[in-house]
Amino acid sequence: MDLRSGKAFWPIQNGLIRPYPPLQEHQTTDVVVLGGGITGALVAWHLTRAGIDCVVLDRRDVAFGSTSASTAILQYEIDTPLTQLSRLLGEEHAARAYLLCLKAIRDIETLCHELGEDVGFQPKHSLYFASKPADVRGLQREHALRRKHGIQVDFWDEEEISRHFPFRKSAALYSQTAAEVDPYRLCHALLKAATKKGLRVFDRTEAQSWDTDDSGVTVRTDRGFDIRASKMVFATGYEAQSLLRQKVVRLRNSYALVSEPVTEFTGWHEKALIWETARPYLYARTTQDGRIMMGGEDETFRTLPIRERRIPGKQARLEEKFRDLFPEIPLETAFAWAGTFGETRDGLAYIGEHPDFPKAYFALGYGGNGITYSLLAAQMIRDMILKGHHPDWDVFRFDR
Known part of the structure; x- marks a missing residue:
């Protein structure tokens, strides 16, 4: 699947931070993680740090899938408001999901400090505004419940x-x-730190099939070499839907741009993250080097040629919306791109086991706060492997 189109900013800004080899011999490990993006990197870092031997496999270059297209806004707020989520799943379940995401942002901040590298992490506040007057009452209820x-x-x-x-x-x-980060640099920093503790990373190697037995799983690759493990983790993002008979995500195209550096952010209070109640919603953030990054204009998933053709028009719409909000801030687009985005029925991620996949865990951070979900998935999967349980395992289960 083509996960992005156009010129995504992070790989252009950072370049190829660190190359990894393709798989060139059979491997044996405790856990094999399929996916070398930010989700796979978070899972591998947590497992390796806990003393669990781990191999990461990716069919692309590391971090060149959805991670490279992410705008990496870190929020505890889920795309589904707490009031609505409470109606869908019950107030206790919904509130627990929100509180877990709130804690995850703080945990990501701690993790970034522990890495000791500049990954563009910046704590932020967040403004969630009513797109139309009719949305005010809903925001009042949302405020009270939070x-x-x-x-x-x-x-x-x-x-x-x-x-x-x-x-x-x-x-x-x-x-x-709330917070913002450079997901591409964070992904590489996590893998670098984990490889120092024994993690093995192989990219440009595709997992073509896998077999399970009582003792574990064997992953067969397109290069003719196998990986034998006790467990496997699917950190394959939006591509995971093709493996599942159960429909768990609705794929969309989402569009984004980043500006040339700006010297004055006139009127942008605290450079807070900005988003709105409309669905699909407009959102905006700044970057560490003083750029404006924004996105939205989501639409039904389309194939690569159609998506490519729509980027200029979507860019113009985003620019127009930004100027309506901040008429005194000059916006000159440097890069624009489109990425695959996924929505679940309730806005929550899918984390955990699936009856069709023995010896496996899924870490599928679908929604607008995917990195936050990925951090939670990494913590939960680590604890399940080490302890056999996690107190919040049921919050993101497939059969919720």
Whole structure:
């Protein structure tokens, strides 16, 4: 599957940070992770750090799939509001998902400090504004329910918003906990740290099939070499749907751009992350080197040639929306691209076991906060392998 089109920013800015070899001999390990993007890297780092021998396999270059197209906005907020998620799954289940994502942002910050490398992590606040006046009542209910469960968030009316930003919206939620990161650098930093502890990484090698028995799994590759492991982890993102009989994700095309460096962010209060109640939603962030990164304009999944042709028009729409919000900030697009994006029925990730895949775990961080979900998947899978349980294992299960 072609996961992105156009000129994604992160690989261009960073280049090929570190190459990895293709698989050239049979391997034996405790866990084989399929997928060398940010999800696979987080899983491998957590497993290796816990003393679990691990091999990562990717059919592309490391971090060149969805990771390279990610805009890497880190939020505890799920694409499905807490009020709506409570109606779908029950308030206790929904609140637990939100609180886990809140903790995950703090855990990612700690992890980035432990790596000791600059991966572009920056703590941020987040503005979630009403796209239309009819959305105000929903934001009021959302604010009350989040506060009930101990989440620090402020409700801003139109006047409060206009005191901080150059645009007027009927209402907004201003959250204290959010962040942004360079996912490409983070992915490479995680793999680098893990390889120092024994992780083996092989890219440009495709897993073509796998067989399981009582003692484990054998992964067969397109290069004629096998990997024997006790467990396997599918960290293959949107491509995982092709393996599952169960429909778990609806694929979409999402569009993004990044600007040339900006010297003055006039009116952009605290350079907060920005998104809205409309679906699909517009979102915007800044980068460590002073650029504007924004995305949205999601649409039904289309094949590569069609998606390529639509990038210029989508770029123009994003630019127009940004100028409506921040008329005094000059926006000159440097790169624009499209990526595959997936939505689940309830906005939650799928993490855990599946009855059709013995000896395997899935780490599928679908939704707008995929990196946050990937961190949770890594922690949960580590604990399941080491301890046989995790207290929140049921939150993201396939049969929820």
